[in-house]
Amino acid sequence: MPELVFFSGTMDCGKSTLALQIEHNRSARGLKGLIFTRDDRAGEGKLSSRLGLVTDAVEAGAGLDLYAYVVGQLSRGDKVDYVIVDEAQFLATEQIDQLARVVDDLDLDVFAFGITTDFRTRLFPGSQRLIELADRIEALQVEAMCWCGERATHNARTVGGEMVVEGAQVVIGDVDRPAAEVGYEVLCRRHHRKRMTSASAHAAALSPDVLPVGG
Numbered sequence: 419m420p421e422l423v424f425f426s427g428t429m430d431c432g433k434s435t436l437a438l439q440i441e442h443n444r445s446a447r448g449l450k451g452l453i454f455t456r457d458d459r460a461g462e463g464k465l466s467s468r469l470g471l472v473t474d475a476v477e478a479g480a481g482l483d484l485y486a487y488v489v490g491q492l493s494r495g496d497k498v499d500y501v502i503v504d505e506a507q508f509l510a511t512e513q514i515d516q517l518a519r520v521v522d523d524l525d526l527d528v529f530a531f532g533i534t535t536d537f538r539t540r541l542f543p544g545s546q547r548l549i550e551l552a553d554r555i556e557a558l559q560v561e562a563m564c565w566c567g568e569r570a571t572h573n574a575r576t577v578g579g580e581m582v583v584e585g586a587q588v589v590i591g592d593v594d595r596p597a598a599e600v601g602y603e604v605l606c607r608r609h610h611r612k613r614m615t616s617a618s619a620h621a622a623a624l625s626p627d628v629l630p631v632g633g
């Protein structure tokens with residue numbers, strides 16, 4: 419049975435890499451995938467991983483009907499054996515419904531990849547709809563880690579190096595960005611709650627208040 423599968427996790431846990439691996443393994447066996455993405459850091463119409471791999475993809479802009487697009491490809495004689503969607507958190511709820519229809523009415527597997535929650539720990543609309551509709555939800559096997567060594571489960575946003583909890587839900591960015599820019603860092607829930615990033619933890623450790631006093 420074809421499935422709608424949601425591979426979810428924090429930023430930087432290997433989702434895009436896995437998407438590219440699934441694409442590679444299937445295309446190596448003669449299958450043809452249709453790849454959608456939205457607002458990838460590498461630019462429009464790209465699916466990129468931090469390991470340096472990148473492939474072309476269809477930019478799933480706000481108005482694109484994904485079901486109609488797949489039907490259009492099939493109608494003009496193009497082969498489509500499965501569908502991959504990266505950055506699925508950015509899709510509209512209707513677009514996730516369209517992906518479910520691709521599975522049910524066109525009998526194609528759909529593999530969607532995305533972060534579950536935003537920097538405020540709130541579900542993205544696309545991820546919420548995927549959780550509601552997916553046949554399977556898969557957590558990535560390689561765990562992203564918080565600076566404390568615990569498994570990272572949350573995404574923090576920093577502006578000028580400071581963790582923020584207010585702002586627009588969507589701001590394209592990356593981990594390990596210079597402090598002056600908008601950046602992201604993955605944290606465990608405890609340190610997300612305490613708003614403690616690696617930089618603030620380091621600063622606190624160096625503070626005279628916590629340094630052992632000699633003499």
Ligand SMILES: Nc1ncnc2c1ncn2[C@@H]1O[C@H](COP(=O)(O)OP(=O)(O)O)[C@@H](O)[C@H]1O
Nearest residue numbers: 428429430431432433434435436467468469560
């Ligand atoms: N230099 C490196 N050497 C080995 N693995 C790396 C390197 N840089 C990044 N990675 C791996 O790539 C993962 C990020 O992959 P990516 O697919 O871009 O993540 P996501 O799409 O989930 O944000 C990291 O968790 C790490 O496992």
Ligand SMILES: Cc1cn([C@H]2C[C@H](O)[C@@H](COP(=O)(O)O)O2)c(=O)[nH]c1=O
Nearest residue numbers: 429430533536537573587588589590591
């Ligand atoms: C937490 C959070 C992230 N984003 C953006 C930042 C990146 O451009 C993508 C996630 O990409 P990745 O391949 O999973 O690293 O999402 C955002 O817009 N808002 C957020 O709250």
